[in-house]
Amino acid sequence: MDETPSDGKAVMTHAQQMLETHPGTVQVEAGALIACIEACSDCAQSCTACADADLGEPDVAMLLRCITLCENCSDVCVATGRVLSRQTEFVPELAQAVVRACLETCHTCREECERHADHHEHCRICAEICRRCEQACEDVLSALPM
Amino acid sequence: MDETPSDGKAVMTHAQQMLETHPGTVQVEAGALIACIEACSDCAQSCTACADADLGEPDVAMLLRCITLCENCSDVCVATGRVLSRQTEFVPELAQAVVRACLETCHTCREECERHADHHEHCRICAEICRRCEQACEDVLSALPM
Amino acid sequence: MDETPSDGKAVMTHAQQMLETHPGTVQVEAGALIACIEACSDCAQSCTACADADLGEPDVAMLLRCITLCENCSDVCVATGRVLSRQTEFVPELAQAVVRACLETCHTCREECERHADHHEHCRICAEICRRCEQACEDVLSALPM
Amino acid sequence: MDETPSDGKAVMTHAQQMLETHPGTVQVEAGALIACIEACSDCAQSCTACADADLGEPDVAMLLRCITLCENCSDVCVATGRVLSRQTEFVPELAQAVVRACLETCHTCREECERHADHHEHCRICAEICRRCEQACEDVLSALPM
Numbered sequence: 001m002d003e004t005p006s007d008g009k010a011v012m013t014h015a016q017q018m019l020e021t022h023p024g025t026v027q028v029e030a031g032a033l034i035a036c037i038e039a040c041s042d043c044a045q046s047c048t049a050c051a052d053a054d055l056g057e058p059d060v061a062m063l064l065r066c067i068t069l070c071e072n073c074s075d076v077c078v079a080t081g082r083v084l085s086r087q088t089e090f091v092p093e094l095a096q097a098v099v100r101a102c103l104e105t106c107h108t109c110r111e112e113c114e115r116h117a118d119h120h121e122h123c124r125i126c127a128e129i130c131r132r133c134e135q136a137c138e139d140v141l142s143a144l145p146m
Numbered sequence: 147m148d149e150t151p152s153d154g155k156a157v158m159t160h161a162q163q164m165l166e167t168h169p170g171t172v173q174v175e176a177g178a179l180i181a182c183i184e185a186c187s188d189c190a191q192s193c194t195a196c197a198d199a200d201l202g203e204p205d206v207a208m209l210l211r212c213i214t215l216c217e218n219c220s221d222v223c224v225a226t227g228r229v230l231s232r233q234t235e236f237v238p239e240l241a242q243a244v245v246r247a248c249l250e251t252c253h254t255c256r257e258e259c260e261r262h263a264d265h266h267e268h269c270r271i272c273a274e275i276c277r278r279c280e281q282a283c284e285d286v287l288s289a290l291p292m
Numbered sequence: 293m294d295e296t297p298s299d300g301k302a303v304m305t306h307a308q309q310m311l312e313t314h315p316g317t318v319q320v321e322a323g324a325l326i327a328c329i330e331a332c333s334d335c336a337q338s339c340t341a342c343a344d345a346d347l348g349e350p351d352v353a354m355l356l357r358c359i360t361l362c363e364n365c366s367d368v369c370v371a372t373g374r375v376l377s378r379q380t381e382f383v384p385e386l387a388q389a390v391v392r393a394c395l396e397t398c399h400t401c402r403e404e405c406e407r408h409a410d411h412h413e414h415c416r417i418c419a420e421i422c423r424r425c426e427q428a429c430e431d432v433l434s435a436l437p438m
Numbered sequence: 439m440d441e442t443p444s445d446g447k448a449v450m451t452h453a454q455q456m457l458e459t460h461p462g463t464v465q466v467e468a469g470a471l472i473a474c475i476e477a478c479s480d481c482a483q484s485c486t487a488c489a490d491a492d493l494g495e496p497d498v499a500m501l502l503r504c505i506t507l508c509e510n511c512s513d514v515c516v517a518t519g520r521v522l523s524r525q526t527e528f529v530p531e532l533a534q535a536v537v538r539a540c541l542e543t544c545h546t547c548r549e550e551c552e553r554h555a556d557h558h559e560h561c562r563i564c565a566e567i568c569r570r571c572e573q574a575c576e577d578v579l580s581a582l583p584m
Binding site: 356357359360361363364367370374375378380381382383386389390392393395396397400 | 502503505506509510513514516517520526527528529531532535536539541542543
Binding site: 064068082088097 | 210211213214215217218221222224225228229232234235236237239240243244246247249250251254
């Protein structure tokens with residue numbers, strides 16, 4: 001996580017530190033790659049938490065689609081973040097297919113969360129995090145060396 | 147897992163039993179769906195085991211790509227098997243994107259495992275399991291109600 | 293998966309084939325290890341499917357605990373199956389802690405599923421699969437070289 | 439992730455926002471819970487990245503144990519972060535067993551990473567992240583309502 005020390009300079013995130021100390025050549029523009037890895041971690045956690053919060057709502061019966069899409073999104077984000085984290089033998093075509101699936105999953109989940117954003121704050125926040133992950137996926141897709 | 151009782155009739159697999167007792171309408175042809183869910187479980191385990199076996203080989207330095215692709219394949223198969231197992235609020239477009247990613251990942255992993263099949267029996271077996279999962283993914287893609 | 297060819301002899305499961313072709317020395321009695329790896333795969337899938345089936349039931353509001361425990365059980369079973377599949381640098385103490393967590397998770401999930409077994413067939417089946425996984429975990433704990 | 443806006447006040451992390459908008463009563467002290475959920479996400483990603491970086495090192499044959507323990511640690515951290523994120527039907531005994539397994543896994547992984555910290559910067563960083571996750575696990579264990 002990002003921390004701002006007393007001198008005001010932002011230190012690197014852990015994902016960034018890990019990438020900078022990688023012994024090989026990273027094949028994707030580092031900024032886009034790190035942003036997507038971090039967005040996947042973040043979205044995976046938020047979606048698990050949103051599905052769980054849905055279960056605690058009085059109108060849980062209206063949230064079945066939201067629960068399912070959040071569970072799917074969390075699983076696909078975990079897999080995508082891992083595929084992108086593996087740079088030693090990176091295969092752009094494989095990453096492309098996985099990131100496209102992540103984009104579709106985040107997009108579908110975000111649309112559903114937005115439908116509940118007015119009455120469930122956790123859905124509003126989760127939708128926003130999914131939207132960031134969608135953007136991060138699009139940026140990585142543009143940055144892949146195809 | 148499949149068991150054959152004394153009367154010779156095959157009993158249902160657990161994945162099949164779970165699907166048959168699902169309260170909703172399953173939106174994908176059941177045979178193709180179950181085969182793909184089971185192939186994903188199987189391939190996820192085999193790929194984890196193959197990556198680990200690679201680490202135990204004297205020529206581990208020649209197997210780096212195999213290790214990476216097996217790890218990726220295991221992660222994507224876990225996510226895909228879960229997405230397909232969720233039928234209550236099934237979204238065909240989302241499933242399509244995820245299964246396509248799984249097909250690409252299994253295909254790439256299988257090609258690499260095949261390169262080592264002559265000298266590493268675990269790679270030969272893993273390649274075969276990946277090939278089955280590829281086929282199961284193709285069959286589900288054809289069976290999706292798009 | 294198990295298949296019985298025409299000559300009546302059961303062929304090895306894929307998990308068994310992968311273990312038999314492992315280049316190193318497997319540090320846990322193979323039968324107990326394979327049974328637990330396969331039970332974890334099986335239980336992970338059944339629990340994902342049971343949580344999803346719960347969402348499709350008219351009495352979903354009575355099944356919130358079942359959904360949560362199934363989701364937890366699926367996640368812990370995936371992790372446990374992977375830890376046990378990695379034999380090249382196996383650490384018994386680590387495996388012990390993880391299998392104990394899996395045993396606790398399967399046990400808690402099974403007890404909840406049993407409460408719904410009379411009215412939901414998928415809960416009855418899932419409880420049975422959890423019970424098998426509990427037993428497989430206990431057998432591996434006894435077989436660990438501590 | 440943490441962001442510091444122009445007025446100097448730290449905004450909440452996403453995990454914190456999700457927890458604060460949860461409809462139910464959270465059963466673990468929120469600070470310890472959020473720290474552990476975030477440490478698990480962070481450690482899961484770092485361990486996947488460290489295992490991958492190990493594969494890119496010239497002395498990969500000396501890093502087999504590090505690769506294996508990092509893969510295990512990543513898997514157990516993913517499962518633990520998810521179990522802790524599910525608060526609607528939280529079961530302290532289950533969480534305890536899972537967090538104990540996570541503590542053991544992080545501890546074992548950290549000790550191995552530390553052995554390579556002098557010559558591999560990614561191992562040094564990963565060891566530090568594992569150490570933080572160990573501490574976060576201990577803090578959650580103390581905070582569980584047993």
